[in-house]
Every structure is written in structure tokens, then in C-alpha cells.
Amino acid sequence: MSFTTALSGLNAAANNLSVTGNNIANANTTGFKKSRSEFVDVYASSIGGVSKTQPGSGVRVSEVAQQFNQGNLDFTDNSLDLAVSGEGFFTLAANTADLNSLTYSRNGAFRVNKDGLVTNTQGQALLAYSPNGKTVADGFSQGVLKTVSLNVGAGLPTATTNVDMQVNVDSKAPVPVSTTFSPTDPSSYYKQTSATVFDSLGVEHKLTSYFVPKEVTPPTRDWDVYHYITDDPLTPVSVDASGTPATMTFDSTGKLTNPANGQVVLAPFVTGTSAADIQMTASYYGSTQLSA
Structure with a gap:
């Protein structure tokens, strides 16, 4: 019994070390949220019930829980790199033909594809509410999500003034x-x-x-x-x-x-x-x- 109890502790510690290693490995992954191992005690029991004198049977991992704390906001050289400060997610569509199939992400590394759509590295298109005017005060058409597109064509030059x-x-x-x-x-x-x-x-x-x-x-x-x-x-x-x-x-x-x-x-x-x-x-x- 004592060997099994000790072995459960080693297994739990190994799991915790793996979770920590994964957190370190993803230190530079955009939008990554660290995890932590959560443990529970394993009680000893018998047919007659729980003994008052018998020691516990060790420990086990009950859950590897993701931590949704606010991460650091860093500046980059890409003007399309975005970040969410506080609660919320970026809304994405894997298929631009079906905007009802949505996914959510905290990863704000975006780019412009050949069609002028703002997408992430997996090609999922960024979605946003359409503005009602040209200023924030004009509000947005909430409930109507549309893809975000940029004009990638060459514009007319403008002289410096x-x-x-x-x-x-x-x-x-x-x-x-x-x-x-x-x-x-x-x-x-x-x-x-x-x-x-x-x-x-x-x-x-x-x-x-x-x-x-x-x-x-x-x-x-x-x-x-x-x-x-x-x-x-x-x-x-x-x-x-x-x-x-x-x-x-x-x-x-x-x-x-x-x-x-x-x-x-x-x-x-x-x-x-x-x-x-x-x-x-x-x-x-x-x-x-x-x-x-």
C-alpha cells in the first residue's frame, strides 16, 4: 500500500511537471493561456466503510485547468496584430460562405489573404459588427457579423503636405x-x-x-x-x-x-x-x- 501511495505522488508530480513544461514551451505563443494541475486526495475505503485508522491511498490529478488571466500586451511590427484587453474573444469563421459556423480565439495574429480578408494563420476570417457610420458614436449593427476586408489594391499617390x-x-x-x-x-x-x-x-x-x-x-x-x-x-x-x-x-x-x-x-x-x-x-x- 505504501508503495502504491508513493507511486501516486510521483505520477501526480510528473503530470504537474509536464503541465509546467508545456506552459514554458508556449511562453511566446500568441494568445496562449497557461494551465495548472489540480489534485485530489484518494481516500482508503473498505466494504465496511471508511476506516478512522487506515491512511489514504495517495493522490490523483482531478483536472488540468486552463487559467484565463489577462496576459501581457506587446507591441509588434505588424499593424494587424490585435489583442483583447479584458474579457472576450475574437470571432472567426472557418468558412466565409457560412458565417453561422463560428469559432473563438484570443490569438490576435492576423494577416490579409489574397482576397483582402483579414484572417489568422489557419485561414479563418475575422468577423465584426458593421458600423452604422464613420465614428464610434454612430454605433454598430449588433447581431449582424461580417468579414473584415481591406483594399489591397494600389491606391493613387498623394503628395506630402x-x-x-x-x-x-x-x-x-x-x-x-x-x-x-x-x-x-x-x-x-x-x-x-x-x-x-x-x-x-x-x-x-x-x-x-x-x-x-x-x-x-x-x-x-x-x-x-x-x-x-x-x-x-x-x-x-x-x-x-x-x-x-x-x-x-x-x-x-x-x-x-x-x-x-x-x-x-x-x-x-x-x-x-x-x-x-x-x-x-x-x-x-x-x-x-x-x-x-
């Missing part, structure tokens, strides 16, 4: 040795930053901003900012001379005070092709002048 560039310039930056600015002379500016912009035909261009510190005039300091696209100067609309920079002013706390709202309206850039001129506004809102 706004570029957001939030920067920090060093409050201790010295005035450049070279007093004549040139994008090819690093000694004529403090730093540069670039952004990719597009014309009306979808062709890429690189907008580069060059920052040139001026002498400190307490309690403020000015910086000249030159804008170039493919080596052609792009000047603010309010300035006539080609290559004339915009001016950024920071106060004693490092806050940008000029231009208003950090907006610099740039003169139209002539692409030299059949594309329309690029008309953009560069926004430096939130930029600072703090010690690097």
Missing part, C-alpha cells in the same frame, strides 16, 4: 566656424535631420533641415534653419531670396517661441517632372533647446 520634425538643439552649441552656410560643409551648421516626402506621382524626395546656431542674445537665442530637397533650396514663403533660412527662437526655458506654433510654410518645390509642385509646411512644434 505636412512634415512633423520635433528636434532638440544643444543650448551650448557654438556658432559655426564657417559663416557661409553650405549643405556640403559640415562646419557651417550644427546638425541636420531628414524626412522622406512624396510628390503627386508618388516619387520619393528627401527633405533635409540644417540647423545653424546664432550668437546668444539673452534671454533668447535664434537658430537659422535651411531646407533643401535634392540639393535645391526650399525657402519660406515669406522670404524672396533663394536659400534664405527660416528662424527659430527659443526662450530661457528652452521652449520654441518662434515661428508661431512651430509652423514653417515652405515655398513650392518644382520637381522638374510632370508631377505638381510640392507645397509643404514643416512643423517644429514641441522642439526644444536643452543641453545635450
Whole structure:
């Protein structure tokens, strides 16, 4: 009897170890819910009933129970990766021709198939309620599930109109040795930053901003900012001379005070092709002048 009791403990421990190993093996499985072994005592009994002096007969696994606790939410590089925060499941259809045959999952790793449907790795289509309008406040047609589809066809290109560039310039930056600015002379500016912009035909261009510190005039300091696209100067609309920079002013706390709202309206850039001129506004809102 004692051997059987001890053996039941070993078997129960082995089962618990297997469950733990399975949890560890699925640590990176999306939507996986860990399990735990639950045990019950095995009582000794006889024809005459339960003895008050006879020891129990060991232990056995009563259930391997799944734990539906909230997991960690992680960021990924896939814009279609979704997660459920709190209670609930994703509703899926194995057959898009029969939306009444539903399955449910916490796995939010989705992709777009060749037909433009959002599906999981098993090809099951994601279902959702149809919106009544264009905002959440308009509500949804509850009870009417439909597949979620995306337009995977190539759309028409759209020219860039706004570029957001939030920067920090060093409050201790010295005035450049070279007093004549040139994008090819690093000694004529403090730093540069670039952004990719597009014309009306979808062709890429690189907008580069060059920052040139001026002498400190307490309690403020000015910086000249030159804008170039493919080596052609792009000047603010309010300035006539080609290559004339915009001016950024920071106060004693490092806050940008000029231009208003950090907006610099740039003169139209002539692409030299059949594309329309690029008309953009560069926004430096939130930029600072703090010690690097």
C-alpha cells in the first residue's frame, strides 16, 4: 500500500511537471493561456466503510485547468496584430460562405489573404459588427457579423503636405566656424535631420533641415534653419531670396517661441517632372533647446 501511495505522488508530480513544461514551451505563443494541475486526495475505503485508522491511498490529478488571466500586451511590427484587453474573444469563421459556423480565439495574429480578408494563420476570417457610420458614436449593427476586408489594391499617390520634425538643439552649441552656410560643409551648421516626402506621382524626395546656431542674445537665442530637397533650396514663403533660412527662437526655458506654433510654410518645390509642385509646411512644434 505504501508503495502504491508513493507511486501516486510521483505520477501526480510528473503530470504537474509536464503541465509546467508545456506552459514554458508556449511562453511566446500568441494568445496562449497557461494551465495548472489540480489534485485530489484518494481516500482508503473498505466494504465496511471508511476506516478512522487506515491512511489514504495517495493522490490523483482531478483536472488540468486552463487559467484565463489577462496576459501581457506587446507591441509588434505588424499593424494587424490585435489583442483583447479584458474579457472576450475574437470571432472567426472557418468558412466565409457560412458565417453561422463560428469559432473563438484570443490569438490576435492576423494577416490579409489574397482576397483582402483579414484572417489568422489557419485561414479563418475575422468577423465584426458593421458600423452604422464613420465614428464610434454612430454605433454598430449588433447581431449582424461580417468579414473584415481591406483594399489591397494600389491606391493613387498623394503628395506630402505636412512634415512633423520635433528636434532638440544643444543650448551650448557654438556658432559655426564657417559663416557661409553650405549643405556640403559640415562646419557651417550644427546638425541636420531628414524626412522622406512624396510628390503627386508618388516619387520619393528627401527633405533635409540644417540647423545653424546664432550668437546668444539673452534671454533668447535664434537658430537659422535651411531646407533643401535634392540639393535645391526650399525657402519660406515669406522670404524672396533663394536659400534664405527660416528662424527659430527659443526662450530661457528652452521652449520654441518662434515661428508661431512651430509652423514653417515652405515655398513650392518644382520637381522638374510632370508631377505638381510640392507645397509643404514643416512643423517644429514641441522642439526644444536643452543641453545635450
